[in-house]
Amino acid sequence: xxxxxxxxxxxxxxxxxxxxxxxxxxxxxxxxxxxxxxxxxxxxxxxxxxxxxxxxxxxxxxxxxxxxxxxxxxxxxxxxxxxxxxxxxxxxxxxxxxxxxxxx
Numbered sequence: 001x002x003x004x005x006x007x008x009x010x011x012x013x014x015x016x017x018x019x020x021x022x023x024x025x026x027x028x029x030x031x032x033x034x035x036x037x038x039x040x041x042x043x044x045x046x047x048x049x050x051x052x053x054x055x056x057x058x059x060x061x062x063x064x065x066x067x068x069x070x071x072x073x074x075x076x077x078x079x080x081x082x083x084x085x086x087x088x089x090x091x092x093x094x095x096x097x098x099x100x101x102x103x104x
Contacts, residue, residue: 058095
């Protein structure tokens, strides 16, 4: 009971200036929320583009290096295979690191 009385007293003590101020503040907050939502959409588009643009070439490099290492294009000498395997490990490491950064 006491709470409803307080609300009635508070509501009756508001003047037109207070209401206008509250309405302006409410509109300002709505505008800020709209802007935040627009920025969230832009961020999602940016991240999707970034992920695609970074991961696609890495995936192609990994697959090509795997095929080379597995002899799909002919036999490799031991030093050639060793270099390609080290390169493959490095590219896979970068891809894994990129996945961790982009999923965080």
